[in-house]
Amino acid sequence: MNSQISPSPQFYLTAPAACPYLPGEYERKVFTHLVGPRAAEMNDLLTQGGFRRSQNIAYRPACEACRACVSVRILVDQFEPSRTMRRVLNANSDITAEIYPAQPSTEQFSLFRTYLDSRHQRGGMSDMSALDYAIMVEDTHVNTRIIEYRRRVEGSGIGAAKGELVGVALTDMMSDGLSMVYSFFNPELEKRSFGTFMILDHINRTRTLGLPHVYLGYWVKGSAKMGYKTRYQPQEHLTARGWELYTGEDEA
Known part of the structure; x- marks a missing residue:
């Protein structure tokens, strides 16, 4: 995987998938990669903005009709x-x-x-x-x-x-x-x-x-x-x- 990070991180949207928390609901996530020399700084900013980290990915819910997930x-x-x-x-x-x-x-x-x-x-x-x-x-x-x-x-x-x-x-x-x-x-x-x-x-x-x-x-x-x-x-x-x-x- 490319270890470089652009000045402005690129964000992506996942396809809908079954929600692991609420039966019958579907979730989508917006995510970006946490790599490069500014990764720690970006992790701070994104976490303070409601994102979570999993490995080198920062993500947050982007569900169309549900706002149940709260940081x-x-x-x-x-x-x-x-x-x-x-x-x-x-x-x-x-x-x-x-x-x-x-x-x-x-x-x-x-x-x-x-x-x-x-x-x-x-x-x-x-x-x-x-x-x-x-x-x-x-x-x-x-x-x-x-x-x-x-x-x-x-x-x-x-x-x-x-x-x-x-x-x-x-x-x-x-x-x-x-x-x-x-x-x-x-x-x-x-x-x-x-x-x-x-x-x-x-x-x-x-x-x-x-x-x-x-x-x-x-x-x-x-x-x-x-x-x-x-x-x-x-x-x-x-x-x-x-x-x-x-x-x-x-x-x-």
Whole structure:
């Protein structure tokens, strides 16, 4: 693929396809390539404009008759965890997290397959191979990192054993915060609300960096599996008028 990028990126429109979130609906996406020396800058601008990244593609919904997909970002400085969220943090106090360059591993892929086989057997990612996973992680021209979550073990220093890998987040480091591109975890930890724990960890990391936002991607009105995204308050939703404070009225 050509690694050059023109001063003005070229945008393309996909053909209609079945919507993965709302039965009976069809989706279209507008997309462009994130390559070349300005890829990170372009990723920032496009993410702030409602796009999401997948490998070296930035895309956003462009459906003809539906506006259910809404970009969501958490306002980190004002965020306070609820009592339930504090219990989640306590339940996962035995977990450590380390950040690394965006490089795949066999251990990550094994956990990824376990997660897909448990949670997304019929999804579009269900048949992903080790090579597909490696491409998902490595095919990036922006500032992307892998965060590994492990059970804490005693001991430290050179040669110390690593704890069991229980979660992974693929995260873009942006000028105004962190964007959670994709995350997965050991399904056995679902009772610990481990997905919630990883979002809370990203909020804490963003606050430590002195940046204002955690981008969660799209909240889809009417999709039960996307409902969790509105729990992290306060947050902003991208509307036709720009980023606006979410009040819950969209769910009425």
